[in-house]
Amino acid sequence: MTDVQGLTQLGAKTDIAASPEEAVLETVPYTRRDGPPAIVRFTCPEFTSLCPMTGQPDFAHIVIDYAPDARLVESKSLKMFLFSFRNHGAFHEDCTIEIGRRIVEATKPLWLRIGGYWYPRGGIPIDVFWQTGTPPEGAWLPDTGVPPYRGRG
Numbered sequence: 001m002t003d004v005q006g007l008t009q010l011g012a013k014t015d016i017a018a019s020p021e022e023a024v025l026e027t028v029p030y031t032r033r034d035g036p037p038a039i040v041r042f043t044c045p046e047f048t049s050l051c052p053m054t055g056q057p058d059f060a061h062i063v064i065d066y067a068p069d070a071r072l073v074e075s076k077s078l079k080m081f082l083f084s085f086r087n088h089g090a091f092h093e094d095c096t097i098e099i100g101r102r103i104v105e106a107t108k109p110l111w112l113r114i115g116g117y118w119y120p121r122g123g124i125p126i127d128v129f130w131q132t133g134t135p136p137e138g139a140w141l142p143d144t145g146v147p148p149y150r151g152r153g
Helices: 075-083 092-107
Strands: 028-031 040-048 055-065 070-075 110-120 124-131
Touching: 040 070, 040 075, 055 092, 070 075, 070 092, 075 092, 092 110, 092 124
Parallel strands: none
Antiparallel strands: 028 070, 040 055, 055 110, 110 124
16 A cells, blocks of 8 residues: 555645645655556646736646656645646746646656646637656657647537
């Protein structure tokens, strides 16, 4: 059984942090490191943040793929971290890259990529991509499954 001692959010009532900076990303040990590297995917098709200029809501479909090394992101803490952006004003690029950087900081994965597929405002969708480097050799990298913009849904 995986060691979950020290987790503060899993199995407990957890309030949404006031900001991404205050949100805590928790991790658990990853013990299945034999064979080719695993790719773990998190998908958040209803991500929201606020435009820093107008305060209007922005919506995105976020896809996170990472090859864990010694630590995994605990999924409830990731969910609560993503929720913390709901009242956070930042540009699409900043939100997408901040999510990726925070996961890297928390887990120190072999590799991570994130795609932020932002729904249009003013008629222009913005897609933001970031990764830590070359994917590990032997890892299977599926397509993100998010279609190019055509109403995206």
